Amino acid sequence: MQKHFAGFVLGVSLVANVLAADKKPNFVVIFTDDLGYQDIGCFGSPKIKTPNIDKMAEEGMKFTSFYAQTVCGPSRAALLTGCYPLRLARNDNGSIPHPKMALSEVTVAEVLKDAGYATGVFGKWDLAGHSQTQFNYDLAPTKQGFDTAFWTPGSNDSIVNILRQDEMIESGANMAQLSRRYTDEAISFIDMNADQPFFVYLAHSMPHTKLAVAPPFKGKSERGLYGDVVEEIDFHVGRLLEKLKEKGLDDNTYVIFTSDNGPWWVKKEDGGSAAPLRGAKCSAYEGGSRVPFVIRAPGKVPAGKVSEQVTATIDILPTFARLAGGEVPTDRVIDGIDVSELWHGEDSELDRTFYYYSHTRLRGVRKGKWKLLVPHIEEDKKIASLKNWPKMVPPADRGWQTEVELYNIEKDISEEHNIANENPEIVVELQKLVEQARKDIGDSAKRGVNARPLGDEPYKTPDNKHAVQIKGKKK
Incomplete structure (x- = not known):
């Protein structure tokens, strides 16, 4: 990737x-x-x-x-x-x-x-x-x-x-x-x-x-x-x-x-x-x-x-x-x-x-000078780890994001000017990268195809080497 x-x-x-x-x-x-x-x-x-x-x-x-x-x-x-x-x-x-x-x-x-x-x-x-x-x-x-x-x-x-x-x-x-x-x-x-x-x-x-x-x-x-x-x-x-x-x-x-x-x-x-x-x-x-x-x-x-x-x-x-x-x-x-x-x-x-994750939520991507932030979804408001999110950030950033935001991060380091409407082709390109990351890594509770498994116990082997996870099975 x-x-x-x-x-x-x-x-x-x-x-x-x-x-x-x-x-x-x-x-x-x-x-x-x-x-x-x-x-x-x-x-x-x-x-x-x-x-x-x-x-x-x-x-x-x-x-x-x-x-x-x-x-x-x-x-x-x-x-x-x-x-x-x-x-x-x-x-x-x-x-x-x-x-x-x-x-x-x-x-x-x-x-x-x-x-x-x-x-x-x-x-x-x-x-x-x-x-x-x-x-x-x-x-x-x-x-x-x-x-x-x-x-x-x-x-x-x-x-x-x-x-x-x-x-x-x-x-x-x-x-x-x-x-x-x-x-x-x-x-x-x-x-x-x-x-x-x-x-x-x-x-x-x-x-x-x-x-x-x-x-x-x-x-x-x-x-x-x-x-x-x-x-x-x-x-x-x-x-x-x-x-x-x-x-x-x-x-x-x-x-x-x-x-x-x-x-x-x-x-x-x-x-x-x-x-x-x-x-x-x-x-x-x-x-x-x-x-x-x-x-x-x-x-x-x-x-x-x-x-x-x-x-x-x-x-x-x-x-x-x-x-x-x-x-x-x-x-x-x-x-x-x-x-x-x-x-x-x-x-x-x-x-x-580079992908931006906030807690477990995939929020955006940077490619070169361009940075895209994607809207929050309704599910975000129900995720336990995100419920207090608005209280953690400055007041200007507390609203749940409802539209795509695009920044030229080299010219606009403070992310003041959303230029998504002026650059629709860049937005589409970066949205494709976000979707690739969702499939590959994951987003919130949806783990990607190349995410490793969750488990209730530490993985151990008799020689104390780390177990290798292959298709969810301990080897």
């Missing part, structure tokens, strides 16, 4: 040169929660100071059209599997947006582990149940390819419980220390695995609310408590980068900083900003899923370059696999594509189709 871009042969040569180094590259993904498009300095924040992330951008690349998903759990599932969340096998009935991801799914941690990597996750998981207490231990990170896990099951809405590996070690942890503790654990992991290739997945609980910040950062930002939290995260980004330099790993480590979705509008001052984008978390407008993305790898990623090419969290698995000499699963559809050429500064045009 996806097409690779032109210049592939040049990309192969470039990647071959990268892999020619004595050691495989390391990977660090810093995944924040509910951070808006404009909430760091290098993406235009007027009040939040993020010198370490800004320096990453100066020494690496910014991608200004990078997409996650519109809400927490699905976004994590997409990053780890390289797939749209509705395609995935689940350990539940699929009625809620946050998936209990089945063990039959293959994660980027498993791909890298098979390629000889040490793998560690530090922070929010949210794939075993969207709860701090009601979650499935059998779906823990250690069952999905992570050797080391210091994690919390879900969001920090009220409390945070901490697990190490598969054991609960702390109930009601001090939220003001979470950003530091996750980073401490990631740094310790790097210390212990500096002599082998490693993958660090550092998934911060914040700036999702409840907000909390360590005393040295309290009251320091011009943006209030929210800004304090983001500035503390930036400080810990700096600590991690310094550790890589100290260990002599700086030139051989790809470090990515991004967010799981747009800002939580209903949290007002405790939420972030998606400006100049329209919408917010949960919305199919750009502010819901278009997030900041910075990547740094000295000598591999060119310094100070900005790309407007459409890339996404679903691209991380195939791209890491390529750079690590790993294997992308061939027994299932993977939606992401290898974008290593873009990361390495190639200017080849990406022929990309």
Whole structure:
């Protein structure tokens, strides 16, 4: 369904040169929660100071059209599997947006582990149940390819419980220390695995609310408590980068900083900003899923370059696999594509189709400069996960959409001018793509022909390898 871009042969040569180094590259993904498009300095924040992330951008690349998903759990599932969340096998009935991801799914941690990597996750998981207490231990990170896990099951809405590996070690942890503790654990992991290739997945609980910040950062930002939290995260980004330099790993480590979705509008001052984008978390407008993305790898990623090419969290698995000499699963559809050429500064045009899902509802498609949003249907008002949707987004976006909307997203980044009536042929072309996605991936409760099965129990095999799902049967 996806097409690779032109210049592939040049990309192969470039990647071959990268892999020619004595050691495989390391990977660090810093995944924040509910951070808006404009909430760091290098993406235009007027009040939040993020010198370490800004320096990453100066020494690496910014991608200004990078997409996650519109809400927490699905976004994590997409990053780890390289797939749209509705395609995935689940350990539940699929009625809620946050998936209990089945063990039959293959994660980027498993791909890298098979390629000889040490793998560690530090922070929010949210794939075993969207709860701090009601979650499935059998779906823990250690069952999905992570050797080391210091994690919390879900969001920090009220409390945070901490697990190490598969054991609960702390109930009601001090939220003001979470950003530091996750980073401490990631740094310790790097210390212990500096002599082998490693993958660090550092998934911060914040700036999702409840907000909390360590005393040295309290009251320091011009943006209030929210800004304090983001500035503390930036400080810990700096600590991690310094550790890589100290260990002599700086030139051989790809470090990515991004967010799981747009800002939580209903949290007002405790939420972030998606400006100049329209919408917010949960919305199919750009502010819901278009997030900041910075990547740094000295000598591999060119310094100070900005790309407007459409890339996404679903691209991380195939791209890491390529750079690590790993294997992308061939027994299932993977939606992401290898974008290593873009990361390495190639200017080849990406022929990309990206689909917008809001929770489990297919809401639109982007192809090049064009973005189409389709109307809501009557069924949407009855879907449990969408009932509160109008309350989650800015007032201007709260009405159930009743007509097709088309935007030239390159000229109209704020989605102010619906030009569907002036471009009927473009609307027809993009509507065909939407229908293809409905058949292939699915829409709401209707799963596509290439969606993996739902199930009530984790898929297991005696040798603890992930079962392969073929036509709904366990193999």
